Amino acid sequence: MQAVLEGRALAKTYRSGDIDVLALRGVDIRVAPGECVAVVGRSGCGKSTLLHLLGGLDRATAGEVYVEGRRVDGVSDAEWARLRRRRIGFIFQAFHLLDAMSALDNVALPARLAGHDRAGARKRAGDLLCELGLENRVEATPAQLSGGEQQRVAIARALVNRPAVVLADEPTGNLDTDSARTVLELLTTQRGEDRGLLIVTHDPRVAAGADRVVRLRDGLVVGDTALAAAGTRPAQLVELEGW
Numbered sequence: 001m002q003a004v005l006e007g008r009a010l011a012k013t014y015r016s017g018d019i020d021v022l023a024l025r026g027v028d029i030r031v032a033p034g035e036c037v038a039v040v041g042r043s044g045c046g047k048s049t050l051l052h053l054l055g056g057l058d059r060a061t062a063g064e065v066y067v068e069g070r071r072v073d074g075v076s077d078a079e080w081a082r083l084r085r086r087r088i089g090f091i092f093q094a095f096h097l098l099d100a101m102s103a104l105d106n107v108a109l110p111a112r113l114a115g116h117d118r119a120g121a122r123k124r125a126g127d128l129l130c131e132l133g134l135e136n137r138v139e140a141t142p143a144q145l146s147g148g149e150q151q152r153v154a155i156a157r158a159l160v161n162r163p164a165v166v167l168a169d170e171p172t173g174n175l176d177t178d179s180a181r182t183v184l185e186l187l188t189t190q191r192g193e194d195r196g197l198l199i200v201t202h203d204p205r206v207a208a209g210a211d212r213v214v215r216l217r218d219g220l221v222v223g224d225t226a227l228a229a230a231g232t233r234p235a236q237l238v239e240l241e242g243w
């Protein structure tokens, strides 16, 4: 099956003063349609760097990126921006909502930028916010929302243009346990039949909900494990906690 997102031999070297930091040293990763892949590993192992390269937020030093089978690592910044508007959704630890806008307008904005009319964009945004349990919060601004609610708005925003794949960087990192659980459940159930989901996290509980766990250490893949169906995971979860 064609991957919705694939990285091949991805390498990234950051120049920091006189020192080269080898953040990624040749990483292969692939997300199939409908698959949830967790990328795990300690702080500094290269998780965010990998997500940035796969979403075109930064450029690889070497290697290739494919979105829905099309090679895109060499495309222009404008084309990457178009891809991010239409085919790739992002969710960050710090939500990154626009403070001056309502939840509804935050979610509708990417749809407007992708060319949908105002009424259509607002309708789709409203429907998504309802699906995510925020029907009473559509007019609230981010400051009026809890962290968990803000992240649910961010999920709706990431999904509004029906992307092929969603990239999430520590999506529960700023949330309490209950909100984190809700956000994860929504993320995994909202991914749909064909949509891929890549979550980078240092939290074993987050990774335990994935279909597959890719482990990074010092910029290299050191493990790639398919998890059994939900409900039969306790033993593997214990294993994961040993990383």
Ligand code: ADP
Pocket: 014, 015, 016, 021, 022, 023, 041, 042, 043, 044, 045, 046, 047, 048, 049, 050
């Ligand atoms: P993680 O998300 O797993 O914590 P990162 O991808 O953020 O890891 O970082 C990987 C390595 O690259 C770390 O050693 C980090 O300090 C370094 N790094 C990340 N971004 C930069 C940057 N912009 N300049 C220099 N070094 C960086």
Ligand code: MG
Pocket: 047, 048, 049
């Ligand atoms: Mg990180």
